[in-house]
Amino acid sequence: MTRLLASVANLDELALAARGGADILDLKDPKAGALGAWAPDDIARAVDTVHLWPVRPPLSATVGDLPMEPAAVTDRVARTWACGVDYVKIGLVPSGDPAACVAALAPDARRGARIVAVLFADLWDDAGRLLPDIARAGFAGAMLDTAGKGSGGLLRQKDIGQLARFVERARALGLLTGLAGSLAVRDIAALLPLAPDYLGFRTALCAGADRGGALDPAALAAVRSAVPNHADIA
Numbered sequence: 001m002t003r004l005l006a007s008v009a010n011l012d013e014l015a016l017a018a019r020g021g022a023d024i025l026d027l028k029d030p031k032a033g034a035l036g037a038w039a040p041d042d043i044a045r046a047v048d049t050v051h052l053w054p055v056r057p058p059l060s061a062t063v064g065d066l067p068m069e070p071a072a073v074t075d076r077v078a079r080t081w082a083c084g085v086d087y088v089k090i091g092l093v094p095s096g097d098p099a100a101c102v103a104a105l106a107p108d109a110r111r112g113a114r115i116v117a118v119l120f121a122d123l124w125d126d127a128g129r130l131l132p133d134i135a136r137a138g139f140a141g142a143m144l145d146t147a148g149k150g151s152g153g154l155l156r157q158k159d160i161g162q163l164a165r166f167v168e169r170a171r172a173l174g175l176l177t178g179l180a181g182s183l184a185v186r187d188i189a190a191l192l193p194l195a196p197d198y199l200g201f202r203t204a205l206c207a208g209a210d211r212g213g214a215l216d217p218a219a220l221a222a223v224r225s226a227v228p229n230h231a232d233i234a
């Protein structure tokens with residue numbers, strides 16, 4: 001079953017996205033880059049907020065667009081995980097040493113941190129190349145997204161066959177799988193047959209598809225109605 005991940009920029013949007021039926025709430029500052037991070041205090045506040053709700057959707061948090069230096073990456077992932085989220089998303093880019101960063105995170109994963117690697121379809125020729133390392137390091141999942149939000153979106157960067165191979169390869173390695181990257185409502189029907197664990201959205205949830213603008217409940221409702229709701233089906 002494919003779930004809907006909604007990236008939210010603040011606590012108001014966190015509540016709006018939950019009310020709108022998002023399955024995974026992703027704490028991200030869209031104005032601060034592809035993986036713009038919330039401040040740690042705000043992440044902790046979001047964790048406290050959802051703990052008061054009768055039904056608590058999983059929370060993920062991004063760590064910012066970091067250079068591929070093991071010390072920087074491990075520090076940010078550990079600090080974000082310590083805030084109490086369910087998943088920490090870390091972007092991997094081909095410059096620097098992404099493989100060393102993945103290996104350096106293995107001890108955190110062994111201690112229980114659920115880490116999701118975000119690979120960027122517009123930066124990696126073979127986005128699946130690092131998947132075996134990611135699985136070996138004990139990451140919880142891997143997703144494909146786009147770094148350049150003006151790059152036309154995921155389906156402009158990779159064709160359906162390439163996306164299917166990425167999802168299959170990650171799944172075969174035991175990883176949760178996600179797809180994102182300026183996805184629009186019209187893209188959803190083509191992606192659902194690949195059965196990723198989740199599809200991620202920010203741009204499509206905002207009025208006028210303005211990623212830095214506010215989350216629009218009507219836009220979220222349109223996305224929600226295109227991604228079958230597992231709660232309705234169950």
Ligand SMILES: O=C[C@H](O)COP(=O)(O)O
Nearest residue numbers: 007180181182200202203
């Ligand atoms: O993780 C999901 C992303 O926040 C998607 O953002 P986007 O739809 O603006 O590419």
